[in-house]
Amino acid sequence: MTASNVTASNVKPVLIIGGSGVVGRRAVKALRDLHPELPVRIGARDMTKAAALAKDIGHAEAVRVDLERDDLGLAPDAAFSAVVVLLKDDSLRSMKYAQDHRLPYVSFSDFAFDIGPAVGRYIQRPKDSAVLLLGNFLGGTAALSALHFAREFKKVHAIYLSGIFDEEDVGGPAASGDMVRLQKSVPSPLILEDGKFIWASSEEDATRTFQGVDGTSWKGHAYPLLDVATLAASTGASTVRLDMAVRSASQRAPGKGPGHELIIEIEGELPDGTTARVRHALVDGDVHSGLSGRGVALAVERLLGLRGGAPVAPGLYSPEGLLDPAYVVERLRHWGTVVGRA
Template sequence: MSTNSQKPVLIIGGSGVVGSLAAKTLRQLQPALPITIGGRDLARAEAVARELGNADAARVDLGRPDLGQPGSRAYSAIVMFVKDDTLNSLRYAQTQGAAYLGISTALFEVAPEVAYFIHQPTRSAVLMASNWLAGAATLSTLHFARAFQSLDAIEITAVLDEQDVGGPAALVDLERQTKAAPSSLVLEQGRWRWAEAASSARTVRGVDGHALHAQPYSLLDPASLAAATEAKSVRFDVSVGMSSSRRRGEPFSTEFIIELEGVLEDGTRARVRHEVTHPRGQAPVTAMGVAVAVERLLGLSGGAPAAPGLYLPETLIAPEYLVQRLQESGVRFSRV
């Protein structure tokens, strides 16, 4: 274990619905790692910390450059489960030389984070993990893409059950991302274009055969996958409504469908569909994505601690490792 990893990981928003589950998942993977639960409500943060063990709580003020933390505090990583409009959290991580992980920045919002990194490129490892479910869709796609020698098209459709939006912070993210940009970036036949949501919507067959209305959504997945695979066409769509499990009268699930088209390793052309589901919704999938990312940033799995740099999930995390962890957490993968 590296010296830096002995410092606590500060999880801002760690007492929320997904943040607290991520903290518990990280604790399961790394029993000895110190964790600080940060938030505005100190009592809620302390309750989560007590449940975790080897953890404490801190009141965080994103309006202050020091986040309201005493000068004696030092952290190995800052993990964000809320959108920080000030980006004081990133500046604070850079000041400390701590790793930084954000999951709430839409594709059209990345410029400030990139600029802050460019101005201090030797300070921190900055992981932009605002892919669907903290990289779960992108890394699963890359895992399945290894069956191809070349890819022409990647199409991902995520199903977000309207009862599975998450806590208040997640709802704010969804509303901001859908209202702030009426168009989403897609790659079509080698050309990037902004696709207007209504005119670019499509109908997709769900995991239960039900027809889903899906439209483009501006997360980082298309950019990640285009760079990693050289596919000519990449799009990411989301369908908000009822998951297949809830249509059966069961609790909501999270689902995403990966469709890959290209030339397989044996030289034949094919279009392959993979369905990925979790019966308890998006929270445990996001939690595992974040926990694995923190492990990797700190060098607790998969290699040495990440050097200062600007990263996407697929540039740090081995797809097969995350897929393994997702399966252990209850994610079901099936090829159709």
């Protein structure tokens, strides 16, 4: 199919495994908002929960998924346009299924140290599927916003991303399982400092103090997310890091529920040859899964060729290589995220 004949109503359903979870239901609702006609299949184990969501969003059905089976427990004649997996599939059977059916595949739960098996599987069959590694912070929206703001620079030297989570914002059981996995297996975060990638083992390297939008000072801790690697590659910056702090309920502004705040600081050379450091912020009234789910929806829209060009050809992709940063920021604003200089 070319860009001209792909429409939301003539593509096969998108299979979103984990589509009924904390991120998943936000992702399917954002996708429904973008494309009211797009058929969606919500893959899960609890059919009652998935079917209720399917009914709520329309043009959707719940499908039972069994990640212990090579056919994922799906009917032999099941046909999809993409496979999106919003949980850690340790077996990668879902990726093999996508490759066997030559479908785009989105992985969402891989830390920077986690991508080896998926990259290995991609390398064996590079012509079968467009594989998007979307383990990036906030479903790629953080990196894409940073790329958007980096455009005012002739040369980018450093990017500092800082996330502020509310203490209640822990995601669902799958997300908690991933944090346990992170703490047990590879506790050191990845940072790029002065051109060198470091798995920061000392407390000094792994922490950074930053200021929130209201001027509050936070001590953030770095995380091994893919953004460090992909933003380094896409901007040429020699320092990139991503640190997160947790805000207690008592530190929130009165009357406010849990939300999410992202500060993006960029240092570099402006077109006039001077150097500058700029600060931008994304402030969102939902838990971090809100921005993450919207990132998933924008990625699916692009992969299918529903916007921004023809359906994406087989290859290995990061969000920066796939999506238009200006469009992503515009959509986030449209969905209610406050984006601006901080």
